[in-house]
Amino acid sequence: MVGRYTVAQMTARLNRVILLFLILLGANDPALAIETSQEFPVPPPPFSEGMFPCSDCHASMEVNPKRRELKEAHEDIVLHHGETMRWCLDCHYAKNRDQLRLYNGELIGYEQSYRLCGECHGNVFNDWKAGIHGKRSGYFTQGKRTYLLCAHCHNPHDPKFKPMKPEPSPHRPMDKQHAK
Amino acid sequence: MRNKKITRRELLRNLSLATLAGISFPFLSCTKEEKEDFLQKHFREMTTDEKKRLIAKWEQRYQQKYGKKFVISTQEALPNTLWGYGLDLSRCIGCRRCVYACANENNNSRQNPQLHWIRVIRLKKGTLINLENSEHYYDPKQVPEPGFMYMPVQCQHCENPPCVKVCPVHATWKEPDGLVVVDYNWCIGCRYCIAACPYKGRVFNWAEPKLPPEEVNPEVHYLGNRPRMKCAVDKCTFCIQRIREGRYPACVEACPTGTRKFGNLLDPKSEIRYIIENKRVLRLKEDLNTEPKFYYFFEA
Numbered sequence: 001m002v003g004r005y006t007v008a009q010m011t012a013r014l015n016r017v018i019l020l021f022l023i024l025l026g027a028n029d030p031a032l033a034i035e036t037s038q039e040f041p042v043p044p045p046p047f048s049e050g051m052f053p054c055s056d057c058h059a060s061m062e063v064n065p066k067r068r069e070l071k072e073a074h075e076d077i078v079l080h081h082g083e084t085m086r087w088c089l090d091c092h093y094a095k096n097r098d099q100l101r102l103y104n105g106e107l108i109g110y111e112q113s114y115r116l117c118g119e120c121h122g123n124v125f126n127d128w129k130a131g132i133h134g135k136r137s138g139y140f141t142q143g144k145r146t147y148l149l150c151a152h153c154h155n156p157h158d159p160k161f162k163p164m165k166p167e168p169s170p171h172r173p174m175d176k177q178h179a180k
Numbered sequence: 181m182r183n184k185k186i187t188r189r190e191l192l193r194n195l196s197l198a199t200l201a202g203i204s205f206p207f208l209s210c211t212k213e214e215k216e217d218f219l220q221k222h223f224r225e226m227t228t229d230e231k232k233r234l235i236a237k238w239e240q241r242y243q244q245k246y247g248k249k250f251v252i253s254t255q256e257a258l259p260n261t262l263w264g265y266g267l268d269l270s271r272c273i274g275c276r277r278c279v280y281a282c283a284n285e286n287n288n289s290r291q292n293p294q295l296h297w298i299r300v301i302r303l304k305k306g307t308l309i310n311l312e313n314s315e316h317y318y319d320p321k322q323v324p325e326p327g328f329m330y331m332p333v334q335c336q337h338c339e340n341p342p343c344v345k346v347c348p349v350h351a352t353w354k355e356p357d358g359l360v361v362v363d364y365n366w367c368i369g370c371r372y373c374i375a376a377c378p379y380k381g382r383v384f385n386w387a388e389p390k391l392p393p394e395e396v397n398p399e400v401h402y403l404g405n406r407p408r409m410k411c412a413v414d415k416c417t418f419c420i421q422r423i424r425e426g427r428y429p430a431c432v433e434a435c436p437t438g439t440r441k442f443g444n445l446l447d448p449k450s451e452i453r454y455i456i457e458n459k460r461v462l463r464l465k466e467d468l469n470t471e472p473k474f475y476y477f478f479e480a
Contacts, residue, residue: 127458130451130454130458131441131451131454132266132441132451132454132455132458132459133438134438135435135436135437135438136428136432136438136441136451137428137432137433138427138428139426139427139428140423140426140427140428140442140443140450140451141426144426145428148438153436153437153438161273161437163273163322163323163324164273164275164322164323164436165275165321165322165323166274166275166276166318166319166320166322166323167275167276167277167279167280168276168319169276169316169317169318169319170279170294170296170299170316170317171291171294172317
């Protein structure tokens with residue numbers, strides 16, 4: 001009976017089998033069930049210019065876990081984010097600075113930093129995943145919308161949203177000064 | 181003096197000639213364009229063919245006026261959609277980015293009249309109910325100001341819209357996907373709808389709209405952001421030209437704080453449904469029974 005199938009039909013059947021296999025695999029394996037970065041398409045992380053990859057400098061440096069005033073580099077960073085209980089290496093992985101470290105020891109890239117933020121800010125993380133916290137752009141149909149990383153709006157070292165200058169107020173009806 | 185008797189036939193003939201002359205006088209004294217516009221049918225009564233001709237006509241006219249190639253969409257409502265909007269009051273900082281992004285996207289008149297579809301009102305904290313004492317001309321150096329909260333108000337796209345009810349010529353109506361739209365050519369400029377709207381959601385082109393050609397957005401929808409004319413009422417359409425293609429409205433994309441949310445109320449997986457199910461929401465002036473589809477919400 002195989003002879004009755006065309007090549008296209010065979011390919012379609014094969015694809016379906018592979019897809020089913022992948023779905024079953026994902027359901028069984030918790031590691032695969034975790035959100036991948038593809039599920040939340042994000043633009044590249046907002047690195048300061050010339051900073052990344054961090055290992056360019058850090059690979060050859062000795063690790064110094066002590067809390068101190070930074071003098072040789074990163075002087076611009078003032079930690080204002082739970083600073084009494086946190087220091088650089090709580091989030092940045094000591095042995096490879098190009099990666100971040102979760103509580104469970106898992107290493108992630110900067111493009112998945114939302115998972116690190118989500119470890120403390122669980123409620124916000126849930127809202128973010130649902131598309132409620134934070135800005136979305138592009139197409140609102142599932143899968144096509146673009147997310148922003150937490151760090152695109154909140155400086156991770158000083159996350160409070162900064163005040164900004166408002167756009168000009170609308171003209172009052174009697175305003176003649178704007179007449180042109 | 182001869183007592184001439186006018187026959188019935190003569191009377192009828194003279195009367196009809198006089199009427200014909202009377203009717204045709206305005207047509208002889210106006211331009212061809214004005215004549216066409218006057219005879220243009222109501223948008224909802226046009227056939228597909230008539231719509232096509234209409235679009236071609238307006239595309240050509242806009243090209244002449246603004247020097248840009250316009251694409252006028254007449255895309256109809258998508259099936260199984262009812263658009264709803266969410267706005268996080270605990271997050272809005274009153275920066276007015278949405279106001280100007282909206283005006284730019286929607287080809288609003290820039291100056292004299294300056295028409296904005298979004299009005300950001302400022303309220304003292306703790307006086308959310310007291311809309312009469314709100315202020316929308318606030319102009320501080322920086323926002324948010326301590327002690328104040330901000331509440332953008334625009335067309336709420338009511339399920340039971342009073343503006344539609346009062347229109348004497350049916351120039352405004354509710355689309356199947358819940359959007360309240362205006363046929364700018366059918367509108368006679370009586371402004372009953374402006375008086376009827378409890379949200380000040382509509383604005384009026386008191387003068388010929390002033391829209392610099394270099395700022396024109398040529399991707400328009402016939403019932404949405406195409407350039408308007410004097411004496412037409414216009415209003416927020418939730419960016420009909422974008423949402424019917426699946427894109428977020430311009431105000432959602434412009435908001436720097438992620439205050440604005442948008443989605444399909446009939447889709448259980450949409451952002452707006454998540455908000456209604458998980459957040460504390462309120463609708464403005466609910467007691468008026470207008471059933472707005474604009475949900476203000478708070479972070480818990």
